[in-house]
Amino acid sequence: MRFEWDVEKEQKRSEVFTMKNKIEIDINNLPRLTEAQINVLRELESSAVAFDEDNPPLTPEQLSKFKSVSELNRKKRRKETVSLRLSPKALEKARSLGKGYTSVLSRILEDILEDNNQIEKYL
Numbered sequence: 001m002r003f004e005w006d007v008e009k010e011q012k013r014s015e016v017f018t019m020k021n022k023i024e025i026d027i028n029n030l031p032r033l034t035e036a037q038i039n040v041l042r043e044l045e046s047s048a049v050a051f052d053e054d055n056p057p058l059t060p061e062q063l064s065k066f067k068s069v070s071e072l073n074r075k076k077r078r079k080e081t082v083s084l085r086l087s088p089k090a091l092e093k094a095r096s097l098g099k100g101y102t103s104v105l106s107r108i109l110e111d112i113l114e115d116n117n118q119i120e121k122y123l
Contacts, residue, residue, distance in 0.1 A: 079106065 086094070094101045112118045
C-alpha cells in the first residue's frame with residue numbers, strides 16, 4: 001500500500017489561509033487480505049443487521065416532511081431584490097466595506113428593524 005501525504009504551507013491569499021491535503025492510494029497494488037481479515041468479513045456477511053432502537057429507519061411520510069421543511073426554509077432565506085435610494089455619503093461608506101457590502105447592509109437593516117427604539121429614532 002502506498003500513501004502520499006502532501007501538505008502545502010499556508011498561503012495568504014486575500015487575507016484567507018488555505019491548506020491542501022492530498023492522499024493517493026494505488027488500487028492496483030493493494031496488499032492481500034490476511035486470513036484473519038477474510039474470516040472477519042465472512043462472519044459479518046452471515047451476521048444479522050443490528051437495528052438501533054434510538055434511530056429507527058424513516059418512513060416515506062417522514063422523508064417527505066424533510067423535503068417540505070427544506071423548501072419552507074429555503075423560501076424564508078431567499079433574498080428579494082429591491083431598489084432603494086441612498087445618499088452619496090451612505091453609498092460610499094457601504095462600498096468601502098468591500099465585496100459583499102450589500103449583504104452587510106442587509107444584516108444591518110435586519111438588526112435595526114428588530115429594535116423599535118431605533119426605528120422610532122428615525123421616524
